[in-house]
Amino acid sequence: MRILVAIASYGHANDLYLDRVINEYRSMQFDVDVVVLSNIEKAVPPAVECLVGLPTKDPWSLPFLHKKLFLDRLNLYDLFIYSEDDILITEENISAFLDVGSALKEDEIVGFLRVEYGPDGERNFPEVHGHFRWDCESVRVRGGYTLAHFTNEHSACYILTRQQLTKAIASGGFLVAPHEGEYDLLCSAATDPYTQCGFRKLIPISHIDQFWVHHLPNKYIGHFGVDQRELGSQISALLLIASQEKRCRPLLNTETSLWHKMYSKDCYEPIRSEVLSLIPKSAERILSIGSASGANELWLLETGKQVVAVPLDDVISNKSAARGLQVVSGDLDAARAKISSMRFDCILFLNVLQFVHRPEHLLRLFVDALLPGGVVLITAPNRPYVRYRWQRKGGPRHSRLSFETTRIHNTSSSVIRRWCVESGLSMERTSKVDSPRANGSKQNRLSALFASEVVALAKRMPDPNERRGSKRGVGNACGPL
Numbered sequence: 001m002r003i004l005v006a007i008a009s010y011g012h013a014n015d016l017y018l019d020r021v022i023n024e025y026r027s028m029q030f031d032v033d034v035v036v037l038s039n040i041e042k043a044v045p046p047a048v049e050c051l052v053g054l055p056t057k058d059p060w061s062l063p064f065l066h067k068k069l070f071l072d073r074l075n076l077y078d079l080f081i082y083s084e085d086d087i088l089i090t091e092e093n094i095s096a097f098l099d100v101g102s103a104l105k106e107d108e109i110v111g112f113l114r115v116e117y118g119p120d121g122e123r124n125f126p127e128v129h130g131h132f133r134w135d136c137e138s139v140r141v142r143g144g145y146t147l148a149h150f151t152n153e154h155s156a157c158y159i160l161t162r163q164q165l166t167k168a169i170a171s172g173g174f175l176v177a178p179h180e181g182e183y184d185l186l187c188s189a190a191t192d193p194y195t196q197c198g199f200r201k202l203i204p205i206s207h208i209d210q211f212w213v214h215h216l217p218n219k220y221i222g223h224f225g226v227d228q229r230e231l232g233s234q235i236s237a238l239l240l241i242a243s244q245e246k247r248c249r250p251l252l253n254t255e256t257s258l259w260h261k262m263y264s265k266d267c268y269e270p271i272r273s274e275v276l277s278l279i280p281k282s283a284e285r286i287l288s289i290g291s292a293s294g295a296n297e298l299w300l301l302e303t304g305k306q307v308v309a310v311p312l313d314d315v316i317s318n319k320s321a322a323r324g325l326q327v328v329s330g331d332l333d334a335a336r337a338k339i340s341s342m343r344f345d346c347i348l349f350l351n352v353l354q355f356v357h358r359p360e361h362l363l364r365l366f367v368d369a370l371l372p373g374g375v376v377l378i379t380a381p382n383r384p385y386v387r388y389r390w391q392r393k394g395g396p397r398h399s400r401l402s403f404e405t406t407r408i409h410n411t412s413s414s415v416i417r418r419w420c421v422e423s424g425l426s427m428e429r430t431s432k433v434d435s436p437r438a439n440g441s442k443q444n445r446l447s448a449l450f451a452s453e454v455v456a457l458a459k460r461m462p463d464p465n466e467r468r469g470s471k472r473g474v475g476n477a478c479g480p481l
Contacts, residue, residue: 003032003094004077006066008189009085010039010059017086017216022048028091033077036085037065061178063189070165071175080165082190083157087114088214096210097159103143104202109164109194110147111201112155115212118221126215126225127152131255131264133292134234136248136313138202139241146206146242151255153194153201154187157213168197182261205235226268230293230319237318249331250313251290254355256408262391263384263408265351267292267316270436271299272350275379278429278457283345287369289362290352294320297348301325308342310335336365343371353419354380354409363423370460376425378456380411382432387452416456425458 005025009018018036022045025032035049036042039062042050051069055061066082079098083089089112097110104110116124132152139148160168168174173196180188182195194201204211208231241248254265269292276296279286284306288297291309298320301307308326311317321327328335347366353359363376370376381387385401403409413430420427432451 001030001079002077003030003079003081004070004073005032005034005081005083006037006069007034007083007085008037008063008066009042010062012040014085014217015042018042020216021083021085021088024088024090028094030079030091030094035066035069037062037069055178058178058185060185063186064178066189067175071169074162074165074169078162080160080162081157083213084186084190086216087155087157088216089157089159090213092210093213094159096204096207100143100145100147100204100207101161103145105142106167107198107200108142108147108202109199110159110211111150111153111194111203112157113150113203113208113212114155114215116215116218116221116225118218122221123228124218124221124225125212125228125231126220127155128226128231128234129224129268130266131261133267133312134238134315136238136241136250136315138200139238139248140202141242144206145204146239147202147204148238149200149202153191154183155213156187156190156215158190158193160193164193164199168193168199171197173197181259184260205238208235224268233319233322234315237315241314248314251310251331251335252312252352252355253407254290254312254352256355256406258388258406258408262388263354263381265290265292265312265355267312269293269295269351271295272379272436273299274433275350275377275455276300278377278455279346280375283375285342285344285371286346286348287339287342287344287366288348288350289366290349291320292316294323294325296350297325298323308339308344310339332362332365336369339369342369343374344369345371345374347374347376349376349378351379351381353378353416354384354411355407357403359409360419360422363419363425367423367425367460372460372462374460375428376420376458376460378416378420378454378458380416380454380456381408381435382452382454383410383412384408385410411454413454413456416454420456420458424461426461428457428459430454430456 022034025034036044037051039054044050055064070080101110113125113127135149178185183191193199255261256264286300286305286307288309291297291311297307297309310328314329317327328338356362417427433453434451435453
């Protein structure tokens with residue numbers, strides 16, 4: 001088997017990693033040719049080529065140079081590998097790719113996850129951050145492998161067979177000019193085969209250790225990503241879905257269609273103690289709608305509250321459920337039916353309502369689960385359309401911003417107030433805060449004009465049909481489902 005490897009390497013910063021990567025390929029039993037793509041001449045081993053040039057003036061366009069190389073040598077190789085200069089792909093990775101690839105359908109393709117190693121051997125998986133999560137509906141079995149799709153398709157590398165590369169080229173989505181949209185320039189070059197060539201990237205979760213590749217700098221540890229315990233918990237939930245052949249549907253879509261998926265829900269949001277402190281001290285029974293990794297819900301649980309969560313899906317919530325959080329699975333209607341006998345002092349909608357076409361309907365669906373005097377705590381971005389236009393100044397923009405085109409509402413204090421009133425809630429207070437991810441970003445620079453997030457507390461209005469002082473359902477407020 002003949003393999004062509006293209007490695008993007010800008011400048012000299014990663015030369016030590018580049019040397020290690022090249023040596024790894026040269027040690028393989030396969031017949032491997034390595035081509036380094038750079039903006040400068042590099043001292044590479046005699047058997048390694050170095051192509052110098054940039055597709056555009058933007059230095060981040062360098063990775064797109066590999067596409068013409070692959071086209072020109074399409075008929076000379078059986079396998080094509082692209083990677084950045086700090087990604088260590090091993091012979092085991094390639095062999096595993098070939099093994100599982102023979103069992104996949106024509107539009108399915110094997111992908112990888114990056115892994116980093118800390119000084120004590122702990123593992124970090126940087127792709128798992130922000131709004132990215134496993135698609136619980138994508139789980140499937142092919143041959144002896146169980147696979148699933150992870151929504152972050154970037155891993156700074158990919159492998160294609162000649163047949164797959166031929167199909168990618170024919171799709172019209174491979175040989176394209178440098179571009180960015182869902183991902184930046186660097187990431188777009190490495191994800192185009194998955195995002196615009198007709199392939200579905202699948203990761204073999206049943207053999208996950210054969211499909212992670214070492215990100216040599218290990219620089220994201222402690223900054224973003226999850227550890228192996230968190231990743232393992234999510235994979236366990238996926239494997240359970242596959243073994244039981246049960247249908248798993250996400251609660252709702254929390255990704256926008258904005259440039260770089262701006263304003264999508266952060267599934268790994270840190271504890272928001274400044275927000276949770278607005279919950280009345282007398283509130284004991286808490287319902288959280290649209291929870292993700294569960295940091296806030298677990299924090300409330302540890303303070304002695306009784307907490308029930310309706311998560312985005314059974315995968316993202318698996319670890320928090322194992323730690324004692326009571327989880328109600330299903331779509332919105334099914335979840336509401338399961339808690340029909342329960343009553344709560346507070347309902348949380350933390351960065352949820354803006355993703356629903358009719359937020360007032362969602363509020364109304366759950367508002368009668370509140371006890372008399374109960375409250376609803378809401379967080380949402382502060383005027384995301386205005387902020388988005390400012391952030392995209394000088395770049396491509398949506399021609400028309402609406403929920404239909406962006407999959408997010410232009411939330412503000414007044415918009416949330418209107419939703420609450422239409423749902424039978426009275427607004428108690430609103431405030432504006434900076435989100436925990438805003439520090440140092442363009443988003444934070446707008447704080448002089450307005451903060452990045454709206455926080456609202458609303459109260460259930462008295463129901464004339466309920467008996468005064470009724471405590472219906474209190475005894476079963478958070479009992480077993």
